[in-house]
Structure formats: structure tokens, C-alpha cells
Amino acid sequence: MPERNIEFGKYGARGLKGHEAVARQLDDLAGYIATPVSARRGLQARLHYLTRTTHARQAARAAGLTVTDRTLRAWQAGTRSPTRKNLERIEQAYRTVRRENVARYLTARLNRDGRGTRVEIHPINQSQVDRPRQRAVELRHLNVRNWDRIVSAWTAGDDRQLDEAWVDQVIDLGSQWGQYEYVTNIGFAA
Template identity: 70%
Template structure:
């Protein structure tokens, strides 16, 4: 059984941790607002999402957006502009609340019909000297239970997501260590 990679990139290989690629893909599936938060349109869309209901306001406060109702109203009316620090807080709160809101829906879709097929694109070895290159191929596996992965993603627990992802790729057999770092992980929901 292979161990975790300790010195990734030592010989020039490039890629990202598989769990990080899964995190990004789940973010893509969550459908965040595309307009940047520092544009008027992006700011208003995020503020409307975070203040539409009492439940959304409570979730935004729990996620770190702790400004007064008066300040929120001034931002929504365009009388004041949030500082750069508050823009980051708004973006972080929005992403946290959005992940929480779509987690159950994504989980149902990913677990339906016996799970979801995942494609693993191997790491980039173009900068690795020839004698040190490994033969890697595209691999796919079917993940039947996404519960731990989606739970860790929705709470922003990158360590928990990495553990849950490693538990899944062990199903690749003795080659799972070759796919701990990848260029991309692809799946749909």
C-alpha cells in the first residue's frame, strides 16, 4: 500500500491535491454569482442573497458578516461602499451560506443512481526528467457515498475533505498514491 506523497514536485511534477480539485469542482456545481464582489452588480446580488430572509441574515452573521442593519441598508441603497475588508467578509459569508444551502441538493444528486463516476486526470510530468517519469493514465472510479466529502466541503473543512477523498481513491488499488495529486478531477451532478 503506498504512503502519502511527502515531497510533491521535487522533480518537477505539477498538479494539485485531488481533494483541492474536488473542492473546486463542487464550488463550480454550487453555482456562485459570477460578477465580482467589488462590482455594483456582484455586491448587490450577494447582499440580496444574504439578507432576503431572517434565516439568511442569521446564517450570514454566523458566517462572519457582523455589520449593523443600518450599514447593510446604506450598502444596498448605494449611499455607502463597503471597505476592502468588508468586501472579503461579504464574499466569505456568501460562499459559506451558499455551500450550506446547496449541500443537501448536491448530495442527493451525487448519490443518486448508485453514485457518480469521477475521472482523474494524472499530474503533469512535462518538466520531470525522462528517467524519473512514471507511466500514468486517465482513471475513473464510481463513488457511491459522497456524504463525508460534501459535508467537509460545505463546512470548509479541507483536512476532513482530504481524508474523505483519500478513503475513496484507495479503491483504485495499489496505484492510488499516483492519483493523490492530479491536474483535474471531473464529475457532474
């Protein structure tokens, strides 16, 4: 079995780690609010999402939004505006709570009762690599049947666990799996 890449990009190859591409695709599937938090509409939408129920408020507090209820009401009413640091906290809390809320749904959709989901793995960009050093890599397809570890690591925001869970799936490509540790893009749908 090949080992992990130690000096990726040494000869000009470009790409990102496979687990980062998976996290980006899962973020797209989570359906975050498109309007930025710095806009009034985006702020109001996030605050509504984080405060509409008791459970949502508790999850927001656990995710790091530790302002008083009075401050939250003032932000919602528009009488006060959050600082830049608080805007970052609101965005982070929103993304954390959203991930937790959609994780069970995404896992079920991606697992599809054991049938799994077909994943397209686009190889690294080797356009800047000298001809003799280029690898023969191509678009690969993989059917991932168990998404539980991947989605739970994504929900927790644990890159190391997400990387391990993704590599456990990519090993199914056979002896060439190391060529797909770094990729241009990974695509799948739920």
C-alpha cells in the same frame, strides 16, 4: 498500500492535491454569482442573497458578516460603500451560506440513490520530469457512491477532513491510489 507523497514536485511534476480539485469542482457546481463583489451588481446580488430572509440573515451573521442592519440597508441603497475588508467578509459569508444551502442538494444528486457519480481523475503533469523518473500514469475513472463526508467537509471548509474523505474514496483504485494523490484535474457532474 503506498504511503503519501512527501516531496511532491521534487523532480518537476506539477499538479494539485486531489481534494483541492474536488473542492474546486464542487465550487463550480455550487453556482456562485459570476460578477465580482467589487462590482456594484455583484455586491447587490450577494447582499440580496444574504438578506432576503430571516434565515439567510442569521446564516450570514454566523458566517462572519456582523454589521448592523442600518449599514446593510445603506449598502443596498448605495448611499455608502463597504470597505475592502467588508467586501471580503461579504464574499466569504456569501460563499459559506451558499455552500450550506446547496450541500443537501449536491449530496443527493451525487449519491444518486446509491448509484453514485462517475469521476474522471486526470494524472499529474510530468512534462518537466526527466524520462527515467516519469511514472506510467493514465486517466482513471472511479465511481464514488457515497459523497456525504466529502460534501460535508467541503461545506465546513475543512481541508483536512476533505482530504481524508477523498483518500478514503481513492483507495478503491487499488495499489496505485498513491499515484493519484496529486492530479491535474478531477471532473464530475451532478
